[in-house]
Structure formats: C-alpha cells, structure tokens
Amino acid sequence: MARPRVDLPAADAIRALADGEGRLAVRVVPGARVEGLELEDGQLLAKVRARPKDGEANAAVLALLAKALDTAPSRIEMLRGATSRQKLVRID
Secondary structure, eight states, rough: OOOOOBOOOHHHHHHHSSSSSSSSEEETTTTOOOOOOEETTTTTEEEOOOOTTHHHHHHHHHHHHHHHSOOOGGEEEEOOOOOSEEEEEEEO
C-alpha cells in the first residue's frame, strides 16, 4: 500500500515563524496516521508516524522539517524539548 503524499507548507511560511536567531517553536503529534506540517496559531504543528521511543519521533520531526525547508537535516538542531511535545529547534 502506497503512503499518502506528505502535506508541507511553503518553506518561506515556516521560516517566517522563526525568531531573529532562527529558533522555531514546534508542537509534535507522534503516532499520527498521516505525516505533515501545519501552521497553527503562529506555531508549527508537526505530525509524524513515529512513536516517541528511542528518539524516533524526534528524528522524524527533524527529517520532516529538513524536507519542508529543502535543507540538510544536519542544518536543523533541536535546542529543547527532547522528551516533550513542545520543541524548540534552530534552523541554520
């Protein structure tokens, strides 16, 4: 069975949510049926299929952000929230 296409907002819209230092607040929904990024109330909502086990959901969020921003995953760093649904990431 083919996976549905991931729904991603425009990279400019995501970058517009970041502060002057490139920090971006992200709320994560692990174990979602469909992966995607949504802009919600001035914050980015990341839905990933991965479960919050052994950092799998965190890695999936960073990979999804990298894909949406068309950048290397190594250019996105998690600053805070490794064990929380609320995360703070820095985009280079």
